[in-house]
Amino acid sequence: MVAADAAAIPLAARTRGLRKVYRGTVAVDHVDLDVPMGAVLGMLGPNGSGKTTTIRMLLGLVMPTAGEVELLGHRLPDGAAAALPEVGALVESPGFHSFLSGRENLLRLAAAEPHLHSGRIPAAVSESLERVGLTGAANRRYKGYSLGMKQRLGLAAALLVPRRFVILDEPTNGLDPAGTREVRSVIADLHAAGTTVLVSSHLLAEVEATCTHVAVLNQGTVVAQGELAELLDSGNAGLLITTPEITLAVDALRDNRIPARAVPDGVRADLTATTAPAVVETLVRAGVPVHEVRRDRTGLEDLFARLTEDGAAAEAAEFDLALPIPEEAR
Ligand SMILES: Nc1ncnc2c1ncn2[C@@H]1O[C@H](COP(=O)(O)OP(=O)(O)OP(=O)(O)O)[C@@H](O)[C@H]1O
Structure with a gap:
């Protein structure tokens, strides 16, 4: 992929110079992320590399210390009201009420969806519960849900209405193998329907199985990004x-x-x-x-290991590992 082509591809999300500092801790720095429209982009990085913070800034949940965020062509924070209804998200602690059932929680969230007609709400909630395999537990209190069931409910909330862009932060956290397969299948269905998906993970195998594109984060910065196939061939x-x-x-x-x-x-x-x-x-x-x-x-595993080792960010910067990967980095 040459730079000129990359510039011509419409982007679902774009960040430039994104930085977040929490009381002296630099969580994210210099993040220039491109999420191509229609892609399933895996945001890959070890624990603490800045994935969740980046996602929260993309969703307008956290104010950047510096830098720009563009979501579906709208610059945040001013464009949030225009962009966010078209974005479904599963992020940590989605704020469900513990004494309400899964279905009741979704009904409340659905009522706040600007793009969902009130007459469609019960059906949309049922379809969403079905899609994530929660129909059987829909009337149980959230309080009694397992971690996996909570994850599924979060995913159901993200999918209440058709979205142009779905952002999932570690969606398979706490899921058993069957749940993991279901999440993969939901991602594949979204992709087939033309929805852009950004999914974060610290698992290389998971990203390989579901994604068309990958962005590797380490120590708060993007050390490589591009098409997965190109990374696999590198x-x-x-x-x-x-x-x-x-x-x-x-x-x-x-x-x-x-x-x-x-x-x-x-x-x-x-x-x-x-x-x-x-x-x-x-x-x-x-x-x-x-x-x-x-x-x-092993090509990708080696590359990922090298990029996420201590001091790797400096090495990546030296080699400018934004794809295409230059010869000297291979
Ligand atoms: N609210 C906060 N206050 C202080 N520090 C924070 C806060 N949120 C994140 N951090 C710090 O910022 C860095 C990046 O964290 P972040 O959660 O974004 O990483 P991550 O890649 O999502 O990690 P994980 O895979 O463990 O969820 C970490 O050092 C973390 O301790």
Whole structure:
């Protein structure tokens, strides 16, 4: 992606020079974040890297110490009233009433939705509860909900009306594997419907499974951002091939000038100068039985680990790791 293209892509959210200082603690600094319209952007970063603070500033819940926030084309804080009704959000402590049921809580929130006609409220609440798998527990008091059920109710609140932009802060926190899969499926449905989604996580695998774009935060600043596919292709990309004929496979690849080495159960082929189909074709032509082929994702893991280590922000700044990732950073 060249810079000129990036500038032409409409953005659901854009921050420039965003900074937040809490009583001497710099929570977020120099954050220039671009959330392309229609993207599912994973905001990835270790605990305390500034994800929640950035999200709160995007939603106008926290005033930045410095910098600009633009949400759906409206500059905050003045444009908040125009932008926020089109934004659904799940953030920490959503402020539900403990003595009301899940359904009653949603009915109260729905009544405050400017884009929801009062006659549609009961149906919208039921649909939203159904979507997050809470219909069975809808009439129980919020007070007795498990952490996972609270998360689901927060998600239901974010989805009460069709939104152009949905922001989810750690949506799978406290969810079991089935709940995690459901959240992923809700995100996939939103994406398919053209909704822009920003989802924060400290889990690399979760971002890989759901996102089209990624922004990596460390120590309050964005150290890399861009399309996930480009990040996956960065670093030392490789292919892992499972085969019982390891020696034959390594020899066949090396004979065809594809760097390869033995790994447990197979070989790892370097994709720097070739493609996955070319590797497979070379092996099949050499009579190597190929049992399984998958991308070696250590490229992204290595990159993420490097970017989020102590002092990594300085390194990233040095290499200007906003995508495209320059050669010297690979
Ligand atoms: N209200 C606050 N008052 C003081 N410091 C705060 C406040 N909110 C956040 N911080 C500090 O700002 C930094 C960034 O916190 P933030 O919650 O934004 O990170 P995060 O990436 O969302 O972390 P996590 O994954 O643990 O939720 C941390 O050092 C945190 O202690």
